[in-house]
Amino acid sequence: MAVPSPRTWIDREMPPYSLLNAEVYSTLAWLLQAPMCKVRQTTAQALASGVTTTLNFQTEDIDPYNFHNLTNPSRITPTFPGWYRCYFSVGMGALTVGNIRWALARKNAGGTNVFSRRDSKPPTTSQNKSIRGVPFFVQMNGTTDYLEVNANQDGGSSMNTICDGIINSEFFCRWWAPL
Amino acid sequence: MVSGSDTGAGTEGQSVALPGAFTQIPSPRVWSNGDDLSAGQFNKEWRDAFLWLLRKTSPAFMGHNIDATTLTIGAAIPIKVEDLKQGNLTHAVNDSKVYVWETGWYYAMVGMGFLASGATGTAFGAELMVNGALNATNDTVRVAGNGVGIQLLTDVYLTAGDYVEIAATGSWTGTATGSAGQELWPQLNLYWGSK
Numbered sequence: 001m002a003v004p005s006p007r008t009w010i011d012r013e014m015p016p017y018s019l020l021n022a023e024v025y026s027t028l029a030w031l032l033q034a035p036m037c038k039v040r041q042t043t044a045q046a047l048a049s050g051v052t053t054t055l056n057f058q059t060e061d062i063d064p065y066n067f068h069n070l071t072n073p074s075r076i077t078p079t080f081p082g083w084y085r086c087y088f089s090v091g092m093g094a095l096t097v098g099n100i101r102w103a104l105a106r107k108n109a110g111g112t113n114v115f116s117r118r119d120s121k122p123p124t125t126s127q128n129k130s131i132r133g134v135p136f137f138v139q140m141n142g143t144t145d146y147l148e149v150n151a152n153q154d155g156g157s158s159m160n161t162i163c164d165g166i167i168n169s170e171f172f173c174r175w176w177a178p179l
Numbered sequence: 180m181v182s183g184s185d186t187g188a189g190t191e192g193q194s195v196a197l198p199g200a201f202t203q204i205p206s207p208r209v210w211s212n213g214d215d216l217s218a219g220q221f222n223k224e225w226r227d228a229f230l231w232l233l234r235k236t237s238p239a240f241m242g243h244n245i246d247a248t249t250l251t252i253g254a255a256i257p258i259k260v261e262d263l264k265q266g267n268l269t270h271a272v273n274d275s276k277v278y279v280w281e282t283g284w285y286y287a288m289v290g291m292g293f294l295a296s297g298a299t300g301t302a303f304g305a306e307l308m309v310n311g312a313l314n315a316t317n318d319t320v321r322v323a324g325n326g327v328g329i330q331l332l333t334d335v336y337l338t339a340g341d342y343v344e345i346a347a348t349g350s351w352t353g354t355a356t357g358s359a360g361q362e363l364w365p366q367l368n369l370y371w372g373s374k
Contacts, residue, residue, distance in 0.1 A: 003233075004229065004233060006225065006226040006227075006229040006230050006233070007225075007226060008218075008222055008226060009218040009221035009222050009225075009226065010218045011217060011218040011219075012218075013218060013221070023225070024225060027229045027233070030233075031229075031232050031233065083234075083263070100322045100325045102325075102328075104328075116290065116328070116330060117292070117328035117363060118319070118328055118329065118330070119319070119321065119322070119325060119326065119327040119328060120319060120320065133332075134330060135288055135330050135332050136288075136290070136330070137241060137288070137368050176234065176370075177233065177234035177235065177239065177370075178233060178234070178235050
């Protein structure tokens with residue numbers, strides 16, 4: 001499959017079924033089920049205080065085009081060029097001290113190449129906190145560009161992420177438009 | 180795809196000029212027996228509709244600010260950088276207004292960021308305005324001494340000629356400043372989604 005490039009038809013063209021399938025069916029199929037990937041963290045991960053930690057995702061809820069690779073579990077590497085609609089969530093554990101938690105998405109691990117960030121704090125310092133559904137659009141080249149989620153906290157000691165089925169860390173991206 | 184593309188190549192290899200800009204909402208044809216299946220019809224009914232549905236030609240806008248911006252609650256923020264502008268909408272660089280010229284439901288995302296210093300308060304948020312009136316907001320808590328980013332997602336029905344803007348909102352006093360950094364800069368993404 002490739003990003004559809006609709007055909008320009010010419011007069012007196014009598015398209016065979018194969019061409020109709022290629023031009024009409026395949027485009028409709030793409031539009032009805034554009035490439036997407038959703039991965040989830042199922043193993044808690046330690047977040048050291050004051051350290052930006054790249055999250056790993058161990059479970060692929062859907063990944064028909066191998067955007068995600070379990071041997072390099074932090075990355076989503078879209079295999080088609082285009083604009084992508086994405087969001088991430090991060091489940092943060094309780095802290096007894098400190099109060100700021102933040103998460104962000106980066107493209108190609110660039111220091112300033114950040115596409116969305118959410119800062120938050122729990123209602124009390126002893127409660128878990130989920131940073132949920134932080135959305136963004138991003139342009140990806142379909143070959144080498146990849147996305148990751150980072151998280152940080154200022155509790156003064158290490159804190160684990162939460163993977164209890166209610167508060168989770170997850171990462172979603174779906175092809176949205178051609179470049 | 181087997182052959183052909185939006186560059187204008189047909190099966191016989193002729194170069195075919197693309198007819199105009201594909202900026203109108205598709206209106207699918209109801210076919211009848213004996214219809215002439217001309218290239219013009221194919222291109223209009225299939226290619227142009229597909230290009231629209233693929234979001235290659237439908238209205239889309241992505242813009243952001245690239246430098247620190249003074250933020251005032253409810254005041255429209257100029258959008259200085261156009262990351263993507265296509266289809267039947269208009270925006271002038273440094274203007275706050277994005278005008279749409281195709282009626283329909285639009286998928287909108289607003290990003291807003293606040294630097295660590297400056298305004299004091301609790302809730303800091305993002306706001307979408309339509310024709311100068313508040314349409315939707317979302318806010319979050321900022322911890323004193325830290326910057327904060329917030330996003331707002333909504334679907335909004337817009338009529339041809341409407342304009343949208345973004346603003347900062349919340350319950351804070353003093354001077355708030357948006358960041359020059361990607362993670363916190365004010366931004367607007369707007370995509371035509373549905374009739």
